[in-house]
Amino acid sequence: MAEIRIKNVAKQFGAFTALHSVDMTIRDREFMVLLGASGCGKTTLLRIIAGLETPSQGEVWIGDRRVDKLPPRERGIAMVFQNYAVFPHLTVFENIAFGLRMAKLPQSEVDRRVKRTAELMHIEQLLKRYSGQLSGGQRQRVAVARALAMEPDVILMDEPLSNLDALLRLEMRAELKGVLAESKTTTIYVTHDQVEAMSLADRISVMNGGYIVQSADPVEVYRNPAARFVGSFIGNPPMNFLPATRAGTNQWTVAGRVVPGPNAPRDRIEFAIRPEDMRLGEDGIPATVRVVEPLGAHTLVTTDVDGSMLRALVDSDLSVAPGDHLSLVPQPDRVRWFDPETMEAVR
Amino acid sequence: MPRLLPYLLLLPATAFLCVFFLYPFVLVAMESVTREGSYSLDNFQRMVSHWKFGTAMRNTLLLAAVVVPVQLALSLAMASVVTKLSTGRSTLLYIFAIPLGISDLAAGLIWLAIFEQTGFLNSALYGLGVIEQPVLFLSYQNPMVIFAAIALAEIWRATAIMMVILVAGMGLIPKEYGEAAEVFGATAWQRFRKVTLPMLKPSLQTALILRVILAFEVFAVVIALGGTNFPVLMEETFQWQFTLQDRGVAAAYAMVILGISVAFTILILRLLHVPKGARV
Ligand SMILES: Nc1ncnc2c1ncn2[C@@H]1O[C@H](COP(=O)(O)OP(=O)(O)OP(=O)(O)O)[C@@H](O)[C@H]1O
Ligand SMILES: [Mg+2]
Numbered sequence: 174m175a176e177i178r179i180k181n182v183a184k185q186f187g188a189f190t191a192l193h194s195v196d197m198t199i200r201d202r203e204f205m206v207l208l209g210a211s212g213c214g215k216t217t218l219l220r221i222i223a224g225l226e227t228p229s230q231g232e233v234w235i236g237d238r239r240v241d242k243l244p245p246r247e248r249g250i251a252m253v254f255q256n257y258a259v260f261p262h263l264t265v266f267e268n269i270a271f272g273l274r275m276a277k278l279p280q281s282e283v284d285r286r287v288k289r290t291a292e293l294m295h296i297e298q299l300l301k302r303y304s305g306q307l308s309g310g311q312r313q314r315v316a317v318a319r320a321l322a323m324e325p326d327v328i329l330m331d332e333p334l335s336n337l338d339a340l341l342r343l344e345m346r347a348e349l350k351g352v353l354a355e356s357k358t359t360t361i362y363v364t365h366d367q368v369e370a371m372s373l374a375d376r377i378s379v380m381n382g383g384y385i386v387q388s389a390d391p392v393e394v395y396r397n398p399a400a401r402f403v404g405s406f407i408g409n410p411p412m413n414f415l416p417a418t419r420a421g422t423n424q425w426t427v428a429g430r431v432v433p434g435p436n437a438p439r440d441r442i443e444f445a446i447r448p449e450d451m452r453l454g455e456d457g458i459p460a461t462v463r464v465v466e467p468l469g470a471h472t473l474v475t476t477d478v479d480g481s482m483l484r485a486l487v488d489s490d491l492s493v494a495p496g497d498h499l500s501l502v503p504q505p506d507r508v509r510w511f512d513p514e515t516m517e518a519v520r
Numbered sequence: 521m522p523r524l525l526p527y528l529l530l531l532p533a534t535a536f537l538c539v540f541f542l543y544p545f546v547l548v549a550m551e552s553v554t555r556e557g558s559y560s561l562d563n564f565q566r567m568v569s570h571w572k573f574g575t576a577m578r579n580t581l582l583l584a585a586v587v588v589p590v591q592l593a594l595s596l597a598m599a600s601v602v603t604k605l606s607t608g609r610s611t612l613l614y615i616f617a618i619p620l621g622i623s624d625l626a627a628g629l630i631w632l633a634i635f636e637q638t639g640f641l642n643s644a645l646y647g648l649g650v651i652e653q654p655v656l657f658l659s660y661q662n663p664m665v666i667f668a669a670i671a672l673a674e675i676w677r678a679t680a681i682m683m684v685i686l687v688a689g690m691g692l693i694p695k696e697y698g699e700a701a702e703v704f705g706a707t708a709w710q711r712f713r714k715v716t717l718p719m720l721k722p723s724l725q726t727a728l729i730l731r732v733i734l735a736f737e738v739f740a741v742v743i744a745l746g747g748t749n750f751p752v753l754m755e756e757t758f759q760w761q762f763t764l765q766d767r768g769v770a771a772a773y774a775m776v777i778l779g780i781s782v783a784f785t786i787l788i789l790r791l792l793h794v795p796k797g798a799r800v
Contacts, residue, residue, distance in 0.1 A: 223703055224702075224703075225699050225702070225703070244702070245699075245702045245703045246702065246703070246704070246705040246706065246707070250703065251703065251704065252700070252703045254696050254699070254700060256694070256696055258694070258696040258697055258699070258700035260697060260700070260701075260715065260719075261719070261798055262718040262719055262721075262794070262798050263798075271701070271704050271714075272704035272705050275704055275705030275706050275710060276705055302797070303795070303797040303798040305796075305797040305798060306797040319704070323704065
């Protein structure tokens with residue numbers, strides 16, 4: 174059992190607060206992705222779990238052990254570093270065997286595990302090489318193999334694919350998913366790439382400015398952002414937001430149209446809709462086309478609605494040009510609302 | 521033209537070295553194999569057959585064998601501590617580097633002031649009542665004490681140069697390697713042995729070569745503390761050149777020192793060789 178519980182963890186670097194009171198639970202064998210923009214504290218949180226950084230407050234539990242005072246080697250974790258940290262003075266074999274040798278496993282077991290993980294990562298023909306003789310992708314495989322060989326309860330990964338080119342990234346992503354699902358470890362995976370997060374995660378924790386704003390499965394995070402930030406960060410292009418003013422009980426005026434909405438205790442809230450959740454039709458939001466970007470299957474249309482920007486994905490058969498006037502009808506069950514003061518979702 | 525430019529730029533320095541280093545060197549080398557106008561190994565014969573040669577050779581090698589390993593261990597320990605510091609690092613480096621600013625003769629004299637009959641050590645021991653009267657530490661009857669004093673002075677004087685080189689080398693090792701080792705189960709000592717030390721090889725090479733060569737050229741400290749009671753190769757060179765006025769044998773000594781230095785340099789380069797592809 175390797176459930177990870179993080180209780181009220183905070184981290185200050187001098188006067189700067191990198192993490193504000195984080196609470197989260199990662200279930201046994203779960204693939205949890207920490208997603209957020211650069212500088213939001215993902216690496217800091219991961220390093221606290223690894224034991225490479227001490228939290229200013231709070232507790233970290235792995236299974237039924239409190240580990241925040243233990244050195245990294247006593248935590249039962251393995252880690253894949255962003256720059257791989259594959260030792261240059263050791264061969265690939267010795268790199269993968271490093272942790273096993275530290276654990277003083279018998280040579281036969283070392284051989285067995287190195288062989289098995291090397292096969293798993295398709296690097297068995299590289300075992301005699303040094304890391305200076307490897308490509309970035311191969312080094313990445315070595316780093317993963319080194320972690321898997323430990324057969325750890327928990328694997329931590331800090332942006333392991335960010336140094337690879339786009340094609341290799343796609344390939345490694347699928348491979349990692351398969352390998353890790355099979356290994357039955359609990360995984361925490363840090364990334365700022367939302368597509369990577371979506372495709373890998375059992376659950377995503379979205380971070381912003383040292384807070385965790387939402388932890389939920391990928392579809393939930395996408396469909397029902399708990400905070401305005403989540404909607405504006407996830408999705409490419411992200412969610413659209415338009416100002417809404419109270420028109421009556423559960424009635425709001427958006428771009429001159431009255432639409433049904435929540436019963437919020439404010440006079441102004443925000444109306445939100447994803448670009449793909451609008452279609453062209455009668456009596457929609459009046460929008461003036463500014464930019465047209467054909468993407469293949471769809472065309473991305475950037476429009477102006479009373480001075481606010483609204484993006485819509487429309488069928489690429491439709492011919493639109495800048496200056497055209499469109500009427501965009503939001504799909505009612507996909508409309509979301511946010512409180513502009515608290516930035517949280519209003520239901 | 522651009523391909524020739526680097527060589528052109530290096531030309532003045534190369535010419536300077538040729539005129540003021542290579543040329544005198546060739547002269548000394550010639551001198552060592554010349555006796556009364558004809559080529560012979562007579563100089564070497566004379567050098568080896570003199571009773572002091574064996575002692576000088578033994579003393580020099582022994583001194584290097586004791587001093588260099590101690591300095592290596594000390595400088596590694598000091599460099600590890602300094603590298604870990606977050607504040608006060610440069611202050612500490614400056615303090616450690618103070619002996620570097622002192623000439624070797626001055627260093628010898630400082631330690632002489634400590635060990636001589638009217639020195640600090642005697643006054644201190646006398647003041648504490650440990651001894652009845654001042655002791656003559658550095659006499660020819662106590663070769664071990666002379667040896668220890670010289671070794672101590674050398675260690676005090678020249679450890680910092682190794683440390684400075686090692687601190688620079690450690691600074692070049694990315695922090696991630698140490699962290700990876702830590703996560704994968706290495707203790708602090710194992711991290712040092714399995715990660716820091718192997719990755720420090722290039723700096724260790726530089727530091728050791730520099731230090732070993734200087735150890736074979738030890739002179740002023742020995743003169744200050746041991747006088748002629750502790751012959752070393754460099755001292756013998758000096759004696760033959762100036763006291764005995766025999767430039768041929770002095771040149772032979774110089775060649776021997778050069779030979780040992782080159783041999784050890786090659787040995788160090790071999791031992792600490794980093795295979796291609798295994799470099800950082
Ligand atoms: N050792 C440190 N000293 C001071 N500030 C630090 C330190 N480490 C991190 N920070 C700060 O803490 C914040 C969070 O850093 P962190 O490395 O966790 O970000 P991140 O989410 O991993 O970003 P990225 O995606 O760029 O890797 C940043 O603003 C960073 O400047
Ligand atoms: Mg990071």
